[in-house]
Amino acid sequence: MKLLSFEHGGNASWGALDGDRSITDLARCGNSVIPTLREALAQLGVEGIRTRLADQRGAPTIRMEDVRLLPVIPDPAKILCIGLNYEAHRLEAKRAETANPTLFVRFATSQTSHGADIPLPPESVQLDFEGEIAVVIGRGGRRIPERDAWAHIAGYAPYNDASIRDWQYHTTQWTAGKNFDGTGAFGPWMVTRDEIADGARLELVTRLNGTEVQRGNTDQLIFSIPRLVNYISTIMSLEPGDVIVTGTPAGVGVKREPQLFMKDGDRIEVEVSGIARLENRVVKERAAR
Known part of the structure; x- marks a missing residue:
């Protein structure tokens, strides 16, 4: 997976790159909200993120040109x-x-x-x-x-x-x-x-x-x-x-x-x-x- 953090519509989020030009937003899936990639790694781990991505297959994606990228981990503790x-x-x-x-x-x-x-x-x-x-x-x-x-x-x-x-x-x-x-x-x-x-x-x-x-x-x-x-x-x-x-x-x-x-x-x-x-x-x- 290619995981990234970004801002879209004034909101910070994170997700997975789908191909080269589109992003699956993974911060909000159903009733589950994990606002940052750092928190997702802590709560889910990489395998859990992969499962979350699979659950979002077919969901609308966001075009890369419509987001402002953030540092991969915008809020690292260290x-x-x-x-x-x-x-x-x-x-x-x-x-x-x-x-x-x-x-x-x-x-x-x-x-x-x-x-x-x-x-x-x-x-x-x-x-x-x-x-x-x-x-x-x-x-x-x-x-x-x-x-x-x-x-x-x-x-x-x-x-x-x-x-x-x-x-x-x-x-x-x-x-x-x-x-x-x-x-x-x-x-x-x-x-x-x-x-x-x-x-x-x-x-x-x-x-x-x-x-x-x-x-x-x-x-x-x-x-x-x-x-x-x-x-x-x-x-x-x-x-x-x-x-x-x-x-x-x-x-x-x-x-x-x-x-x-x-x-x-x-x-x-x-x-x-x-x-x-x-x-x-x-x-x-x-x-x-």
């Missing part, structure tokens, strides 16, 4: 990002090897959706691209063994962990540069885990104005997806709808010579094989008065 998880990126960043993953967090207000504008804030000209693969948790847990990790995953989606680099490097902590409003693009949908073999090699490509600037795949991760699930769940309980953003390959703009940052009018794409292509435009943001 967005956990992994830094320096591709060897070539670690080397270009000139960072030492570590025995454990580098973690930082995003907040829901930092997210935006496929097709939305990514704001270039007036406080910076160092808006950088970071194409990544996001993992959405479907079944929660604590201290999840690596061997069981796949069973806790609901699906996968493209993510652009766009970063305000000068603010990121104000201090040794990255929170500021990773949480400007609307900079983390997530979408257009997630493909559920049952459609993709556990451990399958997923290819990731980032393009700026049609030119490839990053390429990597999940075989190149320093810390595998099961290792990330195990490590994070040792620290904190994972919950349905939590998002793990697994890291970016080499080629980020800040480490290029000369540096390459996104500017007003640029088009940025993050494509994950077998999943989707995420596309956004960069637009200069006017400071609020």
